[in-house]
Each structure stands twice: as C-alpha cells, then as structure tokens.
Amino acid sequence: MTAAEIMLTVLWLGLTAYVLFGGADFGAGVWDLLAGGAERGRPQRGLIEHSIGPVWEANHVWLIFVIVLMWTGFPEVFAAVASTLYIPLTLAALGIIARGAAFAFRKVSEELWQRRLFGATFAFSSVATPFFLGTTAGAIASGRVPPGIAKGELIGSWLNPTALVTGALAVGTAAYLAAVYLTRDAERAGEADLAEAFRRRALWTGATVGALSAIGLLVLNADAPRLFDGLVTGRGFPLLLLSIVAGIASLVLLWRRAYLAVRITAALAVAGLLWGWGAGQYPWLLPGVRVQDAAATDAVLTASLGALAVGAVLLLPSLWWLYATFQRERTAQK
Numbered sequence: 001m002t003a004a005e006i007m008l009t010v011l012w013l014g015l016t017a018y019v020l021f022g023g024a025d026f027g028a029g030v031w032d033l034l035a036g037g038a039e040r041g042r043p044q045r046g047l048i049e050h051s052i053g054p055v056w057e058a059n060h061v062w063l064i065f066v067i068v069l070m071w072t073g074f075p076e077v078f079a080a081v082a083s084t085l086y087i088p089l090t091l092a093a094l095g096i097i098a099r100g101a102a103f104a105f106r107k108v109s110e111e112l113w114q115r116r117l118f119g120a121t122f123a124f125s126s127v128a129t130p131f132f133l134g135t136t137a138g139a140i141a142s143g144r145v146p147p148g149i150a151k152g153e154l155i156g157s158w159l160n161p162t163a164l165v166t167g168a169l170a171v172g173t174a175a176y177l178a179a180v181y182l183t184r185d186a187e188r189a190g191e192a193d194l195a196e197a198f199r200r201r202a203l204w205t206g207a208t209v210g211a212l213s214a215i216g217l218l219v220l221n222a223d224a225p226r227l228f229d230g231l232v233t234g235r236g237f238p239l240l241l242l243s244i245v246a247g248i249a250s251l252v253l254l255w256r257r258a259y260l261a262v263r264i265t266a267a268l269a270v271a272g273l274l275w276g277w278g279a280g281q282y283p284w285l286l287p288g289v290r291v292q293d294a295a296a297t298d299a300v301l302t303a304s305l306g307a308l309a310v311g312a313v314l315l316l317p318s319l320w321w322l323y324a325t326f327q328r329e330r331t332a333q334k
Helices: 002-034 042-052 060-073 074-082 086-106 110-143 161-188 193-222 226-233 238-255 261-283 298-333
Strands: 284-286
Touching: 002 042, 002 060, 002 110, 002 161, 002 261, 002 298, 042 161, 042 193, 060 074, 060 226, 060 298, 074 086, 074 284, 110 161, 110 261, 161 261, 161 284, 193 226, 193 238, 193 261, 226 238, 226 261, 238 261, 238 298, 261 298
Parallel strands: none
Antiparallel strands: none
16 A cells, blocks of 8 residues: 555545534534524433533534545645535534534523523534535535646536435434434433434434435436445445445434444444445546645655654544543433
C-alpha cells in the first residue's frame, strides 16, 4: 500500500468517525425537533441534552480532521471540491455554527420564548447541516466535481437526483443512529418509557432509511452508472452486502430490545454503506483523477502520517475517556 493509499484510508476512517459520532449528534437534534411541546417533550430533550452535551463539540474534531487531511494529502481534490461546492459547504458551516450557539444559549436562557427560539434554531440546523453535507457527498460520488478551480456547476453539481437522495439519506441516517444510541442511554438511566419511545423511532427510521437506500441505488443506476456498477458489481458489493445484513440484524435486535448489541450492528450498517461508496469509486477521486495523481508528494504524506500517528496516541484515549466518564456519571446519578 502506497503512502497516498494509507492517507486516503486514514481520511476515510476520520469520515466514518464523523458520520457515526457527529452524525448521531445531528440526529439527536432531529428528535429534539420532533419531541413535542415544552412539557411533553421535556424528558426526551433532557436525555438528548445529557447524552450529547459533553461530546458534541469534541465530535467536530473528526470533521476538522477530514478537512485537514484532504487539504494536506490531496490538495487538488480539496481545491476542486471547495470551489465548486462552496454553496452547500457554506450552508453546512453556517448550520454548524448556528446549531452550536443555539444549543449553548438554550441551556442558560431563562425566558420560555428564548428557549423556544434557540431550540428551534438548534433543531432546524440539525436537519439542514447533514442534508447539505450529504448533497456535497452526492455531488462528488456522482462525478459532478471536475478537477480545477470552480470548473463544475455551482448549482447543478449539488442539486441533482443523486445529491438530493444522498442528502436525505444523511438526515435519515443521523436520526437512525441517534435513536439507536439514545435507547441504550435511556435504558442505562433507568428510563424504560424513554427507551421504548426511542426504540419505536429507531425501528421505523431504520426501515425508512433502508427503503431510501434501495431507492438511492435505482437513482444511481440512472444518474451515476459508474458508481452504481462499482457498488453492485465491483469492489463495493461486499461492503454493500455487509450494510444490508447489518441493517436487517439491527432491526431484529431493536425488536428484541438488545440495545447494546444494536449499537454495533447499526454502526456497521452505516459504515458499510460509506465504505462501499469509497470502494466503488476507487481509484477515482474526481473524474479523470486517480488517487496517485491527486496526492501530495511522498515527503508531505510521510510527514503528515507520522504526525497523525503521534497525535492518535493522545487523541483516541482522550475521546474514549470522555465518552466513558460521562456515561458512568449518568448511571451513578440514578
């Protein structure tokens, strides 16, 4: 494996972490939006705030990680993506800012109208941000980002069937992961009613995401046939199959209320789909641009990978400690 391929693999691992952790944070905002009125939705919003409060900022480390690796390791790709897709990327960035600010201000607001305003901002941004990030992924996957500075269509590149389905999938996947994670959090806290409520939501959301994924394959066949072939008949098929099997297993585990095990299978279902896309598109990063063509020099790649290895020694144990500490804290309080 070359240095460029190692860098791409590490980048994809970072993207996977952001989807599984940051995506669940966005999904929690979706359920915050659908929790109901101030009184009826108070228990659900309380669980959501406790679950994501200590980690929502930390999870954005993975997004920064992905951006820096693309900028450093594949500067040509970064330039093309940032210049062609600056509209959805800007909207996603504004959503991240509005979401974080609203989440923080809602917790310290004393007036009901202020809490409602900030809560609505938090919830709406939690839907809009993954949607625009999903349309960005769809634009790249469908081959609508050519190499060069702003060579692609500024609107049509991310407003097309593949990008729109991918955006909807991003929102649905985020909501599904959040519902799955929150079932376990509610069970750990001794909140059986909340666990059951999020179990029902995870079941129907998972079924909806599965149906949307099937529709997405039909859209890919018509709109992005090269990626469709890579997923269905090429390298991506085993990972696509893993995603399907893990998704079905997740629904079974949810039905049986196996809330800890379903976290693993749900993550596998989402990661399988993400890695299936990567494998199906490999070795092309952009139309006509292979991994080796777009990579930085070996000196830059080697230095970057070395710095990443040192940083991982500090970052990964710290994140594990963060997650474990606050989950134990809620259990102790109960």
